[in-house]
Amino acid sequence: MTFRSGFVPSMPAAAFAALSFAALVLAGPVFVTVAHGEEGSLPTAHAIDAGDCPSRRLDTMIGQTIMVGFPGLREQDRGVRAVLAQLRQGTVGGVILFPDNIGDRAQLKALTDALRATRSGLPPFIAVDQEGGAVQRLRARKGFDWFPSAKLVGENLSLDAQEIAGEIYSQMALELAGLGFNLNLGPVVDINSNPGNPVIGARGRSFGDSSDIVSPMAAAFINAHHEANVATAAKHFPGHGSSVVDSHRKLADISQSWREEELDPYRRLVLQGLLDAVMIGHLYHPRFSDLEGLPASLSVKAVGALRGANGLGFDGVIISDDMEMGAITQAFSPEEAAVRAIRAGTDILVFSNIERGDPRFGARIHRALAEAVCDGHLGEARVEDAYRRIVRLKEQLKTRTLPRAW
Known part of the structure; x- marks a missing residue:
């Protein structure tokens, strides 16, 4: 969920953001916009001094990097019509649903059927945050199954605890798949080193206070979802469990509280070959942040800690936490944050679009990324790299056979 606040960003982050935004504005070719098509569809952009840019191929790749929330519950609603148009056109590659999109089972299934029917080759990601406990978008009072928090699951110390967790998450994953979802933004693999943490510990979102508890429970969560043909995203790298805000x-700022053990669940899950995606948090630590006050989610260092021989060896999809959270919006516009995150190595950007409820928001982000490519602020190779990983995961979902979710 996204909140607005009146906090003023730190001077290093604010100053850096201002300088970078000025550079984006002052550099690059001039664009002329010609609007057309359905509401929320992407306007055509022509670079006056660079020919047609981006190419249709690159335009398609850019769209796959964007996941957006939208207002509405039914196909005839304005916000739903807009996002359906964006999916059909390839302006965005996925959507995320929130409680305001979810009524009852029949309504939700009709909505996801309409979203899925837009596919023009690759299926769209239809994502949700369904962790159990305090974070479950499919709520029992609307007729959906209820699931315990990660804290309650992790407190089971019996010999068959992992098997029991697997049964719980199998029920969760089957419900999601049956309702048309193919991506669950979980599990939380943060270690609960600060029980008073207002967003993790205090809300019961962590399995426990050690990797030996968190890792097997997270594996049970992921395996259950894989069996149901639902991808997952472990979060919040490099670790949100110690934060105090x-x-x-x-x-x-986790620079004084973070500890090395917080990487261990990711390391174990990589070695087991279980990770589909990793969500990078809006967290500051010098080890994972390129500049003072810059979130890990916008930093090459954080991606480097995940990728390659010098990192954890993860070559799957990197997904952002909601780019409309206060940690980002205090210092960056949505457009600048999008360019920075993709340039740093994030593959999929999540924009909740909760507060603004803008039917055209996905097109707005797409255009910002396209212009950044055309004026040289975002490399084509980086977009192609993100696209490759996204396609690989979507193709894996297409080839899995259980249940019949496509």
Whole structure:
């Protein structure tokens, strides 16, 4: 969920953001916009001094990097019509649903059927945050199954605890798949080193206070979802469990509280070959942040800690936490944050679009990324790299056979 706040960003982050935004504005070719098509569809952009840019191929790749929330519950609603047009056109590659999109089972299934029917080759990601406990978008009072928090699951110390967790998450994953979802933004693999943490510990979102508890429970969560043909995203890298502030409201500085063990669940899950995607948090730590006050989610260092021989060896999809959280919006516009995150190595950007409820928001982000490519602020190779990983995961979902979710 996204919150606005009146906090003023730190001077290093604010100053850096201002200088960078000025550079984006002053550099590059001039664009002329010609609007056309359905509401929310992407306007055509022509670079006056660079021919047609981006190419249709690159335009398609850019769209796959964008996941957006939208207002509405039914196909005839304005916000739903807009996002359906964006999916059909390839302006965005996925959507995320929130409680305001979810009524009852019949309504939700009709909505996801309409979203899925837009596919023009690759299926769209239809994502949700369904962790159990305090974070479950499919709520019991609307007729959906209820699931315990990660804290309750992790407190089971019996010999068959992992098997029991697997049964719980199998029920969760089957419900999601049956309702048309193919991506669950979980599990939380943060270690609960600060039980008073307002966004993790205090809300029961962590399995426990050690990797030996968190890792097997997370594996049970992921395996159950794989069996149901639902991808997952482990979060919040490099670790949100020690923070003392909520990154929905402001940048969480973990430089004094973070510890090495917080990487261990990711390391174990990589070695087991279980990770589909990793969500990078809006967290500050010099080891994972390129500049003082810059979130890990916008930093090459954080991606480097995940990728390659010098990192954890993860070559799957990197997905952002909501780019409209206070940790980002205090210092960056949505457009600049989008360019920075993709340039740093994030593959999929999540924009909740909760507060603004803008039917055209996905097109707005797409255009910002396209212009950044055309004026040289974002490399084509980086977009192609993100696209390759996204396609690989979507193709894996297409080839899995259980249940019949496509």
